[in-house]
Amino acid sequence: MIELCLASASPRRRELLASIGVDVDVQPVDIDETPLRGEAPRDYVCRLAREKAQAGADLIASRLPVLGSDTVVVRDDEILGKPRDQRHAAAMLRNLSGRAHEVLTAVAVTGLAGLLETCVTTRVSMREITEQEIQAYWMTGEPADKAGGYAIQGFAAIFIERIEGSYSAVVGLPLFDTAQLLQRQGVALWSGALNGGFA
Numbered sequence: 001m002i003e004l005c006l007a008s009a010s011p012r013r014r015e016l017l018a019s020i021g022v023d024v025d026v027q028p029v030d031i032d033e034t035p036l037r038g039e040a041p042r043d044y045v046c047r048l049a050r051e052k053a054q055a056g057a058d059l060i061a062s063r064l065p066v067l068g069s070d071t072v073v074v075r076d077d078e079i080l081g082k083p084r085d086q087r088h089a090a091a092m093l094r095n096l097s098g099r100a101h102e103v104l105t106a107v108a109v110t111g112l113a114g115l116l117e118t119c120v121t122t123r124v125s126m127r128e129i130t131e132q133e134i135q136a137y138w139m140t141g142e143p144a145d146k147a148g149g150y151a152i153q154g155f156a157a158i159f160i161e162r163i164e165g166s167y168s169a170v171v172g173l174p175l176f177d178t179a180q181l182l183q184r185q186g187v188a189l190w191s192g193a194l195n196g197g198f199a
């Protein structure tokens, strides 16, 4: 039974939810993703997750809970979203090469319990990446639709030395924290966890 609407075009988010037993109706939304002047990265991702969830709720006819989410890479307080083109992607990877950065993923869920939200920070350490690797990586097609221009779940795994935090959050949805929000909204997870935690 479908118990959740996913306000997202991201196949990763749909697959991550399926992995904990949550099938969704998909309702992509189109919101303005321009940061506000002086907006802190954390405030920005939280606002976008909320706006996606609310835009989804406004579009659907049913009263299903609606989940919106946003992921950004942050380096020295600068928000790195999706690359505009190859040059931009290369510049992002040069900036991340040989250092640690943070990945922020916010999740918001509308429902009977009101609008619930959370934001998860994961620290990702990358080894140094050569110019040749940067150019070759673009050709894989992977960077184009990913925050920071890389995919930890893909070829970029060979660049990532260590993470501290949530792997699933880097891929697009922190599963532990998301499960807690969904249970508070009464959404059933895999069958053994129907009423887990917050019943």
Ligand SMILES: Cc1cn([C@H]2C[C@H](O)[C@@H](COP(=O)(O)OP(=O)(O)OP(=O)(O)O)O2)c(=O)[nH]c1=O
Pocket: 007, 008, 009, 010, 012, 013, 028, 029, 069, 070, 071, 072, 073, 082, 103, 145, 146, 147, 148, 150, 151, 152, 153, 170, 171, 172
């Ligand atoms: C850092 C990183 C990001 N990503 C993805 C997660 C997000 O899908 C994407 C960041 O863009 P988002 O704007 O968060 O999401 P989206 O445009 O894919 O989907 P929607 O707005 O419709 O919900 O980057 C990875 O898949 N792997 C990674 O290692």
